[in-house]
Amino acid sequence: xxxxxxxxxxxxxxxxxxxxxxxxxxxxxxxxxxxxxxxxxxxxxxxxxxxxxxxxxxxxxxxxxxxxxxxxxxxxxxxxxxxxxxxxxxxxxxxxxxxxxxxxxxxxxxxxxxxxxxxxxxxxxxxxxxxxxxxxxxxxxxxxxxxxxxxxxxxxxxxxxxxxxxxxxxxxxxxxxxxxxxxxxxxxxxxxxxxxxxxxxxxxxxxxxxxxxxxxxxxxxxxxxxxxxxxxxxxxxxxxxxxxxxxxxxxxxxxxxxxxxxxxxxxxxxxxxxxxxxxxxxxxxxxxxxxxxxxxxxxxxxxxxxxxxxxxxxxxxxxxxxxxxxxxxxxxxxxxxxxxxxxxxxxxxxxxxxxxxxxxxxxxxxxxx
Ligand SMILES: C[S@@+](CC[C@H](N)C(=O)[O-])C[C@H]1O[C@@H](n2cnc3c(N)ncnc32)[C@H](O)[C@@H]1O
Numbered sequence: 239x240x241x242x243x244x245x246x247x248x249x250x251x252x253x254x255x256x257x258x259x260x261x262x263x264x265x266x267x268x269x270x271x272x273x274x275x276x277x278x279x280x281x282x283x284x285x286x287x288x289x290x291x292x293x294x295x296x297x298x299x300x301x302x303x304x305x306x307x308x309x310x311x312x313x314x315x316x317x318x319x320x321x322x323x324x325x326x327x328x329x330x331x332x333x334x335x336x337x338x339x340x341x342x343x344x345x346x347x348x349x350x351x352x353x354x355x356x357x358x359x360x361x362x363x364x365x366x367x368x369x370x371x372x373x374x375x376x377x378x379x380x381x382x383x384x385x386x387x388x389x390x391x392x393x394x395x396x397x398x399x400x401x402x403x404x405x406x407x408x409x410x411x412x413x414x415x416x417x418x419x420x421x422x423x424x425x426x427x428x429x430x431x432x433x434x435x436x437x438x439x440x441x442x443x444x445x446x447x448x449x450x451x452x453x454x455x456x457x458x459x460x461x462x463x464x465x466x467x468x469x470x471x472x473x474x475x476x477x478x479x480x481x482x483x484x485x486x487x488x489x490x491x492x493x494x495x496x497x498x499x500x501x502x503x504x505x506x507x508x509x510x511x512x513x514x515x516x517x518x519x520x521x522x523x524x525x526x527x528x529x530x531x532x533x534x535x536x537x538x539x540x541x542x543x544x545x546x547x548x549x550x551x552x553x554x555x556x557x558x559x560x561x562x563x564x565x566x567x568x569x570x571x572x573x574x575x576x577x578x579x580x581x582x583x584x585x586x587x588x589x590x591x592x593x594x595x596x597x598x599x600x601x602x603x604x605x606x607x
Contacts, residue, residue, distance in 0.1 A: 241261035302334060431531065433494065446472075494537075529566065537601055540598075568601065572598065
């Protein structure tokens with residue numbers, strides 16, 4: 239997101255922020271300041287644009303993070319804990335984003351001891367900037383970290399290869415759901431749709447399993463670019479067509495797979511649209527629309543965990559009710575337990591729910607009657 243804001247000289251600046259937060263009301267340019275001063279400004283909706291040493295700016299940011307860290311609230315029901323946790327995260331992120339830097343033309347960061355950030359920013363934004371803009375330091379650091387991960391890639395044994403994921407695209411880092419896609423029977427399917435392809439990992443896996451014509455869709459243009467690059471690297475670009483579209487492409491397929499966002503909540507940034515889906519809107523639209531796109535004897539595979547149930551964000555019969563409403567019946571259910579570290583992290587306020595999480599692949603078909 240980009241907004242225009244004015245400094246005290248009336249000069250207008252582009253303020254870039256990946257989250258849906260409102261831009262600051264004011265900006266002040268400072269060579270140095272302590273965490274207290276930046277925090278005080280932040281609470282008054284004023285962003286500090288750091289003009290001094292880059293490493294010092296990082297130290298101030300770390301000090302602010304430490305001050306904002308609050309012990310997880312205990313007691314109360316799990317649903318409230320989830321909403322409180324999300325609210326605290328949003329408030330902390332808004333405050334942290336009030337320490338920013340100026341990015342000059344050509345993605346240059348001209349602070350003393352600043353690293354070269356050009357490649358990291360070119361990874362995030364499609365076109366190079368011809369005007370300076372302001373960017374929260376915390377986000378810049380996130381972009382730098384994501385760029386390193388993007389270059390390195392994630393080794394996926396199910397693919398016998400690597401998936402490279404830039405900032406802003408869902409990462410299959412906790413990839414136990416891929417084991418389910420790798421195990422479910424392919425039944426001679428020749429055509430498939432991968433709905434909400436993200437990095438393209440599921441489409442690539444289906445291609446590896448021998449499906450010759452796959453169409454992958456996503457509404458996030460970054461995901462489309464990322465998936466295209468992954469298909470080329472993995473040598474399956476001939477088998478997969480990419481379409482930037484809402485849910486289904488035109489036509490029908492033997493197999494339609496979807497790994498939707500798993501939690502019914504409001505996203506606060508573009509990347510969160512891969513995790514949170516208000517009122518399960520995408521999930522319901524997928525289930526209600528999938529039959530129209532299935533060939534005779536075709537299957538829909540839905541990948542989803544039950545975390546939302548453990549967080550009391552939906553009831554236990556929600557999914558089966560949705561299947562019934564969409565006239566779908568279950569052929570088989572495959573499941574696995576997450577092996578990711580967060581599931582065992584007692585400092586995570588949602589650890590209780592995460593420790594009970596199971597990931598499912600539902601094989602569905604249109605009801606015969
Ligand atoms: C949980 S991620 C799954 C990504 C990938 N399929 C995987 O399994 O790693 C959900 C994806 O669905 C995409 N998405 C969300 N709403 C969508 C919609 N209405 N139509 C198509 N894609 C959508 C998101 O951008 C995101 O890439």
